[in-house]
Amino acid sequence: MNHKLWLLGRSATVGTHILGEKITRPKARSIDDVPVSGEKIAPEWLTAVLCRDVPGAEVLSFDTSNGSRGTSTRVAIRVDYNDVGTQAGLPTELFAKTTTAFSQRILLGGGQMIDGETRFFRDFRPRLDMEAPIGYWGASDPSSWRSIALMEDIVATRGAVFSEPTAPIARDQMEDLIRNLARLHGTFWEDSAIAVLNTPAYMLDAYLAAIDMKKRCEVGLRRAEEVVPEALHGQSERLWAGVERAITIATDDVPATLLHGDPHIGQTYLTRDGRMGYVDWQVVMRGGWAHDFAYAVNSGCEPEDRRAWDRELLKAYLDELGHAGGAVPSFDDAWLLYRQQSMFAYAAWAFTIGRAAYQPKMQSTETCLTLLKRITTAIDDHDSLGALGV
Incomplete structure (x- = not known):
């Protein structure tokens, strides 16, 4: 209050x-x-x-x-x-x-x-x-x-073309993106410079104070019901409990690094040289690496592509993380964290489509529905709620 x-x-x-x-x-x-x-x-x-x-x-x-x-x-x-x-x-x-x-x-x-x-x-x-x-x-x-x-202005200097969120992404482009994240995370792995940044838990509290995010997610889940797996229909309370638990893990239970914070596919671009990159660094924070990894993969890949690619993408991420200076977890531990960290992406897009009149319209309905289909299908496929114990 x-x-x-x-x-x-x-x-x-x-x-x-x-x-x-x-x-x-x-x-x-x-x-x-x-x-x-x-x-x-x-x-x-x-x-x-x-x-x-x-x-x-x-x-x-x-x-x-x-x-x-x-x-x-x-x-x-x-x-x-x-x-x-x-x-x-x-x-x-x-x-x-x-x-x-x-x-x-x-x-x-x-x-x-x-x-x-x-x-x-x-x-x-x-x-x-x-x-x-x-x-x-x-x-x-x-x-x-x-x-x-x-x-x-990367459009002028690098010939950048921004990703269309509703379009499929190629396998090599997604790997380039997650290797970018691994270099970001590895460079600032438990670095003292990130101590000044807010954590995912702090940011969630700030969102809740500025916007009734939990209520907007409930509204968004209803508005997106046509693209959400049936098993998640009407599960807004459980999904929100999953969001809170995932945020706690990302804040308290794993080594902290520098996070992009909002690395959905709409924040990416392709240069004239064929490189994939990230823009919109407004939400930088410190927390666990899987917050970014899960958000990027689950928002960017069509469900059938993610099912075919996500294990190999995780291996590529862990390989790059080690080269960049991060402490590489075992694959099994990393896979569990990936499953658990699928939740904030859901909250981000459910509250976006569930916006109230006082919120700016940040994304089109088509974009919200496309990304929520990808993200909630990943939550269902990976039993993320079960992995979180909620």
Whole structure:
């Protein structure tokens, strides 16, 4: 209740800030400013954040394109520099993610995710050998919950094509994705740098305070009933108990590493060189590796493909994890964890399709149904609830 009262008070504060922004239309100019949106910036602000390490470099102009809105507001930015900036090879193809809408700020701020992507690009990305964008700047304002993450526009720089969540994925592409996760996990296996991050249990509590996630999952299970295995119909209470138990295991019972946190197939892309990578690092956290592995495999593979591939994918993951510095569990122990960790993916997509009027529409109904079919079929196939003892 205290967290809910806190969020109610924060909602009033954020709403007041948004009203003031609409009246004053502030434009970011100094490095201390957090932009309202990717369009509400000035060349001086881009100079401050992009040219800070190159004396004499200056942004002369910029233009924006390809705007879209979901959990954040996104826009591509093309930058022109003076000769000093150009000769220094400063980035010209950028992508900005901001929180412009009230619903975005409450979801990400109330859910303790407002600076997740900023933290990933600043503190962790430089150490990683994996396919992911490079970050250039990030900031958030603790009062208004404005935020910005400024990163590489991988469509322009790498010819990236984002995965269509409802389309099947090839076996080699899925293996590339899980090997990426293994390099992420192995690099930060029980690393002291991740101690500052929230855990899956903390994040679940934050979601519950910001949104009645359990109720939204119950509604989502009903809305998706046509694609959910019959054995799980009407089992919202048991499924939620499974979610809570799985989150406890991921938080307390296994070695912690750096997690993407939300590695569903819609967060992935294919480069012109044939590499698969991950975007949207807003939900980075510390916890057990299987949280990411199960989410990626079960959201990405059609049921018949997953049944044919998941054991070999797990072996590939464990092989890469060992090379990247992680402590490799036995296959049997890893398989049990995989079965158990299928649950958060269910909760994420059940609450998305079960959204209330105050939640932003983050995904299409078709995407929600496709991923819930894959995920709940995996839960049924693997008897994940039985593996969790619920």
